[in-house]
Amino acid sequence: MGVYEELMAFQRDTEALAQVAGRLSWDQETMMPRGAADQRSDERAAMEAVLHQRRTDPRVGDWLAAIAEDELDAVARAQLRHIRRSHERAVRVPERLASEIARLVSRSHVIWAESRADDDFAGFAPVLKEVIALRQEEGAALAAGGDVYDALLEDYEPGAKAADLEAMFGALRPRLVALREAVLAKPQPQGLSGTFDEGGQMKLARLLAKTFGYDMKRGRVDKAVHPFSSGSGDDVRITTRTMPLEPFNCFYSTIHEVGHGCYEQNIDTQYRLTPLGAGVSMGVHESQSRIYENQLGRSRAFTGWLYRQMRDTFGNFGITDEDGFYAAVNQVRNGYIRTEADELQYNLHVLLRFDLERALISGDLLVDDLEAAWNDRFKADFGFAVDKPSDGVLQDVHWSAGLFGYFPTYSMGNVYAGCLYKALRDAVTDLDAQLAQGDTSAATGWLKENLQQYGGLYTPREVIEKASGRAPTEAPLLDYLEEKFSALYGL
């Protein structure tokens, strides 16, 4: 066995163990008895310690140093790029710090949940300060003199730089604020009436999963409080939820997670249990979930098909034609909550978090001033005031879990989806006619062929450029949103 093969055999086990750790999280959210929480913390910590040890194993450094990279093909070099990056980052963080962070975020998550239930930001602030301090320390160790926030961002979106995002998001924000304001000055479309039974919602959710190409032989759909997808290769699971009055929540959560799940399922099988065998970044992942959910799933063409399915399943629900249904699906409403936001307003929620978390990490914003900063920014962008912390600064789990640098990947995903959709429309000329029949195969097939199959072979930016034929910019997303919502609201 050559040195490269030795390294890859070791790495293959690491990847398999990472899958096991991921499945443990899935189990925790779907199946775990509630009395098992403490024990599960110990189990997860033990798995994390094993993974950390493997990522920092000195043999990995030795193997990497011993490999004659220029004799390898492009696939092998891409594997090494991932392994080197993961190893170098892991060894930069002292084990003491890594385990302190793990222990702290486990505690801070509990405190956050209590504080959110009590609508008490002051109860969360002290532990948030600790989380930020440790992540600053970790970021500094990772940055090795470079930008600390960029070093954290690198975990979720390799190669991305906050300064570039700032420019991109800076171009998005004013046009979205203006579009939002114009749309909300217009009359609202009619909404759904009646209740929608769980059985019918889950039946349609499974139909939607199938319709978008999710392979149930290599996955499963369960219910969870917060929908998510989990796993790579041949075991990619998604979850959804049902609420009697909000079937769209179930259906579009499902399509969103199916987008994530299909990306994983559609990666070239030769990459299974290797660093190339998973989605390349959070931003590219989100581009897939978003294009499935929004550009395809919320299109006039596809909602026409969905309307007919809902009529078949639920009978009359107060909307009597496809155009009215399309308007209901795409209704723009005032709201506090990011995860419930429509396509138009969603990025405004993210941009707010990006600016605040950068300032928290740089030290320009103190935790004691965070709630006021949130509320001011919210009022500025959304035009009305936050009523309580659980609708504002306490709404998201991310910061309590130490996830700084994660939020911007949501909007990067939307920007990427805009670029991809433009190219997809050029490539699949009868797209609307197909979607109107509930046939997504040309669209999802194009995404598989041009992006999903590659897994981690290219960098995030490379794969978007390759698929969309352009360097990613916010322009296609803005054009698409302005066109769609202008038409919908008669601007």
Added chain:
Amino acid sequence: MGVYEELMAFQRDTEALAQVAGRLSWDQETMMPRGAADQRSDERAAMEAVLHQRRTDPRVGDWLAAIAEDELDAVARAQLRHIRRSHERAVRVPERLASEIARLVSRSHVIWAESRADDDFAGFAPVLKEVIALRQEEGAALAAGGDVYDALLEDYEPGAKAADLEAMFGALRPRLVALREAVLAKPQPQGLSGTFDEGGQMKLARLLAKTFGYDMKRGRVDKAVHPFSSGSGDDVRITTRTMPLEPFNCFYSTIHEVGHGCYEQNIDTQYRLTPLGAGVSMGVHESQSRIYENQLGRSRAFTGWLYRQMRDTFGNFGITDEDGFYAAVNQVRNGYIRTEADELQYNLHVLLRFDLERALISGDLLVDDLEAAWNDRFKADFGFAVDKPSDGVLQDVHWSAGLFGYFPTYSMGNVYAGCLYKALRDAVTDLDAQLAQGDTSAATGWLKENLQQYGGLYTPREVIEKASGRAPTEAPLLDYLEEKFSALYGL
């Protein structure tokens, strides 16, 4: 931190990882998408490699050597007994052999399933020869000059010796064969009529779980093709199954797995994620599942209560009084299949396998002669001929999985249950009156108090002796069976 504490911290992570590996098996049987089988093999192999590495870690040997054992208390010494045993056994087996066995049994399991479906023992024989050869090699490495079969048995029943079992089983066999023959010469009681819907069966299964003290906050009940229990501490899961015509299969499988599950749940919480925090052996485990299922669950008193529950749930099912129901629950019928056998005949199935597998491991019986040997022995003990391999030598998964030395622990469990039940009846004088009300708390409380709480603190034999007040013998089980079935069948 002292040396003992260092060792225990390391061991705690090992135990946590073993729980994770166990949950992966649970997932495989209950939740895993069917297309994920190959990937799951890789994931399990990676987990096994991690566990093997930890069990053979030289630091464990160093810690064990450095600890001044006589300064420790009884609990700590018991922990060391388990750790030393596990470490010494693990280091005796070369890593090459351990991984060869893991790969082979994964393959042989598939071949066994195909051969069983085709009723073709010859298709299974070649790989069974390979399995036996590797297990012989492993047994020889473990035995270090001692008896090879005993060395394998030690994995499931520490301290047990095949020669002792031979004597015990030798005393069981003739009296069971004679009792069986006498019972089957008598008229059969009336059976159930009608079908029993899945919802009603699962509802009663959950009621039974609760009735026997299974804690649903620290466990869950799912369906699986073959019922099993899984996990220790605060996450102990059981499975059951339903068949429309056979509600007793569901109910008594459930009580059986509840017996296993309660043993794990009732271990002193201070032992959680330590070597003492799990059932001490397969035999002692089976004593708990069997006493719950048979001595308690199939008693005249408890079946009176169960009869009323079944009437409430299913209405009329052709049996109109408690005595008739008791007879139906305990019906003795000719049958080929161990897992479907009644209390009287079950051990005859096990004794057959024990004798054959000992001969296979010693080399006295060749795989090419195994099918004939099975069929001859079956005819001798059960009085009729095996009709096809899937009803005979191919019926059980164990040998295909390399599990030699496992079968006898089933009958040891029954023998232990006989001893425990005798002591339990002496201790809980109004047991029948309580069971007749569906109240198992005194009985299960006695088992928790006298046996289950100790986990691995005592050796298997010690804990049975301590709880039952006697060295274990087959006599109480035989007396119990002869008395019960003589009364039932009017012998």
